[in-house]
Amino acid sequence: MAEPRASREGYRTRSSENRTPSRRPRRRRRRYSYRLYVMIGVLILLLLLLVFLLSKLFGGGGDKKAAETTMAPESAIETTAAETTAAAIPAPTAAPAAANEWYLILVNKDNPVPEDYQVELTSLRNDQSVDSRIYPDLQAMFDEMRAQGLSPMITSSYRSAEDQQKIMDNKIAEYKEQGYTDEDARELAEEWVAKPGTSEHQLGICIDISSTDSEDSDMKVNVWNWLIDNSYKYGFIQRYPEDKTEITGIINEPWHYRYVGKEAAKEIFDQNITLEEYLGVY
Numbered sequence: 001m002a003e004p005r006a007s008r009e010g011y012r013t014r015s016s017e018n019r020t021p022s023r024r025p026r027r028r029r030r031r032y033s034y035r036l037y038v039m040i041g042v043l044i045l046l047l048l049l050l051v052f053l054l055s056k057l058f059g060g061g062g063d064k065k066a067a068e069t070t071m072a073p074e075s076a077i078e079t080t081a082a083e084t085t086a087a088a089i090p091a092p093t094a095a096p097a098a099a100n101e102w103y104l105i106l107v108n109k110d111n112p113v114p115e116d117y118q119v120e121l122t123s124l125r126n127d128q129s130v131d132s133r134i135y136p137d138l139q140a141m142f143d144e145m146r147a148q149g150l151s152p153m154i155t156s157s158y159r160s161a162e163d164q165q166k167i168m169d170n171k172i173a174e175y176k177e178q179g180y181t182d183e184d185a186r187e188l189a190e191e192w193v194a195k196p197g198t199s200e201h202q203l204g205i206c207i208d209i210s211s212t213d214s215e216d217s218d219m220k221v222n223v224w225n226w227l228i229d230n231s232y233k234y235g236f237i238q239r240y241p242e243d244k245t246e247i248t249g250i251i252n253e254p255w256h257y258r259y260v261g262k263e264a265a266k267e268i269f270d271q272n273i274t275l276e277e278y279l280g281v282y
């Protein structure tokens, strides 16, 4: 009992009696260490500022350059990196850098063709026409197929909203002839035909491809098989593959090819994904 009290009192006395002589050096020491901390703090802040400025100067400029000069999405490269290094880097969800380019526009039942969509067409044989911008790559692809002994033929290409409406009306009429009610006929038709405003064909960058020897189904299949393996080299993708109907919402269409540009087409081909997945919307 006596010991703790004594020490408490002792402390009290010491602090009140010896205030002036004993505190000076301590305070000086403290001030000195404060100054040191402040200096270290300022140095760290300056370093951070320098790093920030350097990253603004070089890092930011680099990103912009990449976005301007390459159509290839950086995020695609990052995806592979993220996959191989497991959870170290979070997988990017951002759309590819070129997502806003005309050749990557997404049109499906949830994303109709923009109302003000304009297209400059190049006429082909058999009353077909395509967006002039895809014409050179399309021509090169057909030249190569012909050089390989195939005889490809375009059976559908650009369609106006009115064209698409006619196709829908015909399909509905077909089902009604079979005895379906108006409502059922419409529902069934919509399983096969895209509603006007939601068909990629209205963009002018899609084509349905068959063979001039269409009676010989082998020739048609040969054309389709060649396209599966090679179309990406010309910027085209098989848009509605058999195993992706859940994602695209469209049944298997081995004849329907869509232009997405060579960079995206290769990425989509290599990764066996759909345009929806490539754009990060699925």
Ligand SMILES: [Zn+2]
Binding pocket: 156, 201, 206, 207, 208, 255, 256, 257
């Ligand atoms: Zn089609």
